[in-house]
Amino acid sequence: MNNLSPDKTDTKTFEMTGQCPFGGDRIGGAVGTPPALSDWYPNRLKVELLHQNGASANPLGDDFDYAQAFNAIDLEALKQDIKTLLTSSVAWWPSDYGNYGPQMIRMAWHSAGTYRIADGRGGAGEALMRFAPINSWWDNGNTDKSRRLIWPIKQQYGSALSWADLIVLTGNCALEIMGFPTYGFAGGRHDAWEADNATYWGPEVWDPKNVTSFDSMVMRDKRWRGRNGDADYDLENPLAATHQAVIYVNPEGPYANGDPMGSARDIRVSFSRMAMNDEETVALIAGGHAFGKSHGMVKADEIGAPPEISPMEAMGFGWHNPKGPGNAEFTMTNGIEGSWTSNPTQWDNDYLENLFKYEWEQTKSPAGALQWTPTDPNASKTPDAHIPGQLNALMMMTTDIALKVDPDYRQVCEKFLHDFDAFTQAFSKAWYKLTHRDMGPRERYLGSEKRNDNDLLWQDPIPLADYALVDAADIAALKQSILALRISPSDLVYTAFSAAVSHRSSDKRGGANGGRLALAPQKDWAVNRRTVPVVVALRTLMAEFNGQQTGGKKVSLADLIVLGGCAALEKAAADAGIATAVPFTPGRRDTTQEFTDIEMFTWLKPVADGFRNYLDDGFAEISQGVAPEELFLDKAQLLSLTAPEWVALVGGLRAMNANHDGSAHGIFTDRVGVLTNDFFTVLTSMDFEWTKADAQGMTFSLDDRATGEQRFTATRADLVFGANSQLRAVAEIYAGSDGHPRFLKAFAKAWDKVMMLDRYDVKV
Template sequence: MSETIDKTDTTSFHMEGKCPFGGDRIGGALGNRPTLENWYPHRLRVEVLHQNGPAADPLGPDFDYAAEFAKIDFEALKRDIKQFLTSSVDWWPSDYGNYGPQMIRMAWHSAGTYRIADGRGGAGTGLQRFAPISSWWDNGNTDKSRRLLQPIKHKYGNALSWADLMVLTGNCALEIMGLPTYGFAAGRLDAWEADNATYWGPEVVEMGSVSSFDDMVNRDKRWRGKNGDADYDLENPLAASHQALIYVNPEGPYASGDPLASARDIRITFTRMAMNNEETVALIAGGHAFGKSHGMVPAKEIGPPPEMAPMEAMGLGWHNPKGTGAGKDTMTNGIEGSWTPDPTQWDNAYLENLFKFEWEQTKSPAGALQWTPKDPDAPRTPDAHVAGQMHPLMMMTSDIALKVDPDYRKVCEKFLNDFDAFTHAFSKAWYKLTHRDMGPKHRYLGPEVVIEDGLLWQDPLPERDYGLVGAAEIAALKQAIAATGLSVSDLAFTAFSAASTYRDSDKRGGANGGRLALAPQKDWAVNRRATPVVEALRGVMATFNGGRSDGKKISLADLIVLGGCVAVEKAARDAGVETPVPFTPGRVDTTQALTDVEMFEWLRPVVDGFRNYVDDGFGQMTRSVSPEEMFLDKANLLTLTAPEWTVLTGGLRALNANHDGSNRGVLTDRVGVLTTDFFRNLTDVDLVWEKADSDGMTFALKDRASGQTKFEATRSDLVFGSNAQLRSIADAYAGSDGQRRFVADFVKAWDKIMMLDRFDVKGHRRYGPMAA
């Protein structure tokens, strides 16, 4: 390609010679351009099912993190971290000569994005490294913390994930400052690209235009009602009180400076993050025993966050133009000062000062609202960088909240009177905070894994104390299940209902444990059809287990899954395809006492398109979210690809696994036979769909010529014909050569769902659950 560039044109390059590729500019094709979301804001983003896949991972699918981590000299690693923590570098000097406090904040904010509603967020994949989290206002200068850790990361290489390193560094920081930590488990697998699936809120804010907490939170759209009203609540599944925060605005809601209103926000957000009152107080009081807050420069003077910083910044953001831009000039959240006289020592000074003194509102050098003791004789705190210089103590509005809220105050007083209890509570709460999204202990790695079984948030399962069934026993059990007379539809529905509670976000749920037979799952409206099936299978279990002399038993959890295998094998056989459905025994039955009913209630689906279920209160629970979007989210939590999502749905409709046994979406006259009828009828050009209700939630499939209704369906059915990507997959099964492929692919996807929570038999792979 040959051209002459007219450099006198300062607004654009003028090319006298034409590029053979056509046109005279390429900027629009590669630069800032509209996206599909700009053009079609309501399109279903099926591509989120394929994010963070093998193509993004430089380590490859065969990389075994557990094996590599086991090669690390763990004590040497901790020594390296602790030696670093008490050092300092010129470009980002440590406060008080100790990086510990800022590393605690980094680890806390990495883990603190976790939310119980959908299990997303948390420290599990190191997403603090990527947008949007990396550039949230509340994560200001965590980029510096990670950059400081880079030499340690490079030393240990891929045997140590960023996700594990951040949490372990937080633990080491607590230890060098005197807190006995509860434990540490490795096993977090790094993501390799930004999370484009998680819903972080309805607000659309250009983060580069945010100049303060006030500017950010005044654009809030996530709250219902007003703080203090009976209907005051936060939109689900959100947990943070405002966009780009981890928890709450430290200045109080909308920088109001109202401690009681702040307490209400704290309770809602920390509850959404799976913390009770005692854990909440322990985390706030414990975390604020260390370090200081930074607010020496007005927020409007600070540069853009990492994701918007200039190229030469090399991934670092929030450039501070004042002085050195760091040290005594540091700006982070705008509040300035320390909570205690000894910010690098674990003690009870935070609570002692909070309750001993009366506090008055003041402002930081950056203009943020904060609190100072009224008593001029109150202890003072040393400057973090200037020797001999002292400052008044500081509290945030969110700190004063713990004193004015009656329930939080009771916990504070308990900890004031019993420092050992406070120490133990903070250690356990920190362990929960940093491990909540890791799933069962089978995934934990390293020498500091806590063995205690009484932690309900870990969804504990009892150890199996009996032998596993073999091929002969499995064959006999299949015959016994078939002899019950339970239908293919009922067996498939029950097995899927047990297994599909799994969510990969925090590795909770699944068939293991048999919790389908326990509260709260047994009482969910979506599961009612399973009740008689579970009771019939209990009878099979009792007969099989009673009086055996070989030590082998079958759990109800295994039997529910095996019942699904019986159903799918029969359905495939009746469709003319003989195929075995894999079954891996070893699931155990847990107890009601080992089940946290409140926490498991968060797994109850609002929409489950696989079983064609929409909660009666769906409209009141969500804001402008369609059932098919919730269906996509469910498929994402189950780690399904678009083809797996499609084939599973088509098969479940053929089996009629609808929650109520209705015929909606069951586009076949051969119910219980694993045919491709769902896809063939869905894409039949001689049929036409019409709305069956004014809201467009149900539809009738009519013959184009006669107008006669042949089938009924929901949005969760029609999406596989209306969405271009899903329809292309449906076409692959609807053709004349699709039947055998359909059965084979359905069986693979079915087994994947049944095995999602079987970490007891799976290796530590890169991409989450894989069949054993």
């Protein structure tokens, strides 16, 4: 830019090529992105991911109370405003059949459908489909138009209505105007304010400029072990979508090959990874395809770039269609053209009736995509979405035929085919689960249409307390009773942390509330074996305390587990010479085995947990080459920790020897069980040198430089706090001459944060 004369700048046009337009001579050092740190150092641990979407990115400010603002909305009036919009049509994007409902169902589904059970990431909760990469996935073609269509509603209600809530509510309203009885709606989703750079969406190298169809996209796919139909056919964890840039599966079949049985296998893997069983899967597919149509009137290679790399003048719109007006009867989305039913804007059983009434043959859409058409020339027709009087052939996708040929899916289809009420109920509940699965406990739900059913096991229900909570005097007495037990402070800390560390901020599951550490499957995990005798002792103390109380006062096992850790830490801090109050907030409740979905909670079992220096016996195979410290960072992010909180928390846990097996790895102190800052002083000392203790570099020996004597041992989860530059910078603060009191204050605060992560009964 420094070489451009004024007359040249007048005519200069910058094309969005993905490269810095200023070349190599930048005027401002912050302008332009390549080369990034990851280009120079691809194995660098990206600690900065802990600080994404921070307070500085939020235009609403820390003091904005979304729950209060949302609850002030007249929900019925809001829904009527949405429904009025849905039955309108605008020139820049005309509605199919005069009804925007079907495309809004797709928008809500694709917003929620990114959820995956393995790590709880994805879902509708933050409206991340507004940002890259999700906003530019090929499978999300034209969802940008849907969001712009409802912008007047968002603008009208302002900050009192998040995009995340509006997208889901619009999907519900769309179902209702077409005669479908929805199961309910809960608000309470908070918007993100920047792209999610932490979530791993797959191993493929994806270039959106060169991906113009499912067929060109999937052949690079690297996320599968084996090929479809092989005995070892499986999808890489934690992924749920079967292909890059797809919400679930390729509608044309695996690798666009038109194979219905192969498609059924893909569907089962993908939907189960999204926490759906066979009946819920069929209900969602059949229910969703009861409405609207698919679009494929223009060849994929003629469609323009997705929103994230579209020209400036497109103003965030992507997938420019050059044919005709670029919309209406010329619309192009996924390349498949047609409708599944004869009445695409009415809830009925036409989809399943058509699927089983006719035989279907493979054909091609005008865009060249593989689809299916009835072999019977007299089969029912469907009206054109835009041309009055024109009738078109019905359409099915390979994923639809899959439901007919797979024996288990077929059985569910036949049940729904003969019992429309059962189908309606199943789709209603499955849609509610799909759009609310990532919201967490019902305490987070807002609005008059929220459901409080205890039979929704996926909500991880915890029965309400029917007793009075312990007060400050009771807490003080209980601390003394706990410390008087024959339990080491180290075991108390380990047990409390083990209960809380299962929490995931992604989908708000896990945590100490509910006392599920004492229930299957968590009580049986190898990483939790150390907690079993502690839980037994605390359960006995709970029975004694509750039996002595009058006036209905009780303490839960969940509260006692956390309180035991707090009491042990206060003692350990005092033993280190600095009195430190570790906060404790009572009110956790105990749930039962009946209200615990063992299969779904098994997904919370850690493969690696650096906090407790744990690696699963099958770590090498399961991790697929991912280093333990990367999984450690991932867990810190799921706990919504900052880098200083992460560092302080680990230093305290190591001081207390909170290793899963009681090993000496990372216990850089001769005063175990005392809350010193020894972990940091040893970690940053130049009096020692580290050497590998195994060929793989998983464990290490710390040797005295002067004598060569081994002093300590460590794992990668220990040394990363000295090896990584950002983490070391924090560790040096806690290792300084004034670092001990600063560390204790930071540790107590971080500890309380983790203990309170799941307390949605006392926070929004």
